[in-house]
Amino acid sequence: MSETLQLLLVSTWQTIYMVVISTLIATVLGIPLGVFLMVTDKGQILQNDILNKILSTIVNIFRSxxxxxxxxxxxxxxxxxxxxxxxxxxxxxPLSIAAIPFMGRITETALREVxxxxxEAAQAMGASPFQIITKVLIPEALPSIVSGITITAINLVGYSAMAGVIGGGGLGDLxxxxxxxxxxxxxxxWTVAILIAMVQLTQLIGDFFVRRLSKNR
Incomplete structure (x- = not known):
């Protein structure tokens, strides 16, 4: 195996590792953040203006x-x-911390589309806020949320390349x-070509799951 090929393989694996783990963390923490931002907003099921404004300000700061x-x-x-x-x-x-508020806003937007x-029908039937969130809001918004996860992962591919500037490893560092x-x-x-291929593949996988979820609704 040539030295160039070995360098590319190692760096590609490092980039995949960074992007996958960061996307998982952003999904696990960003979706609840987005749910909380939506349900505590004015006129929503758990309205809390003060808490919503504090969270929204923190999210906006990190996104800025x-x-x-x-x-x-x-x-x-x-x-x-x-x-x-x-x-x-x-x-x-830093990849995860950058992605969490981004995923949170995307989730919030997806939930607002419900x-x-x-x-109101779920409330009329006596559903609790937790039941509305888990049985109505998230299932109805799931295709949009998955699309948001895809966008987040693609952004993280670009961010991971930037991390190479300060010795973060991966294709950017190479x-x-x-x-x-x-x-x-x-x-x-080669690094540019691999990054483009990763973005295209991520988009294809994300689009596949969005279509499947949309058909099952």
Whole structure:
């Protein structure tokens, strides 16, 4: 196996590892965040204006910070969590923190698309807020939520490449260290091609599940 191929394989695996784990964390934490943002808003089933405004402000702050700056700002926190601020595992921390509020907003938007009449019908039948969330809101919005997960994963592919700038590993790190610093244009082109392929594959998988869920509704 040539050195170039080995470098590409290792870096591709590192990128996949970062993106998959970060997407899972963003999904597990971002969906509940989005649900909470929606149900505590004005006129919703658990209206709480103060809590909603606090959460919304925090989400907006994190979404406003460019990812490269977030990488640097979170270095002490990353070091506290994983013991280092450099490397593939360390990059997962800022990637996840950047993706959670993004996934939260997408989930909130998806839930707002649910027909309010369906919610009112569930309330009329005596459903509790928890039952409305789990039996009405999330099932009805699931195709849109899955589409949001796909968008989040695709964004994380790009973010993971940025993480390479500060030694986060993956294809971005390979492109910087070899493609840019050593003027190895072939490696630069291969990293771009692999990133494009990853985005296309992620979109295809996401679209497949969205279509399946839409048909089953």
């Amino acid at each position: 910070i460019p990812f490269v700056i977030l990488l640097i700002v979170l270095m002490p926190f990353t070091r506290l969590i994983v013991g280092t601020s450099i490397g593939t595992t360390a990059a997962i921390v 027909d309010h009449g369906v919610i 492109a910087v260290r070899y493609g840019y610093q050593r003027f190895m244009i072939d490696i630069m082109l």
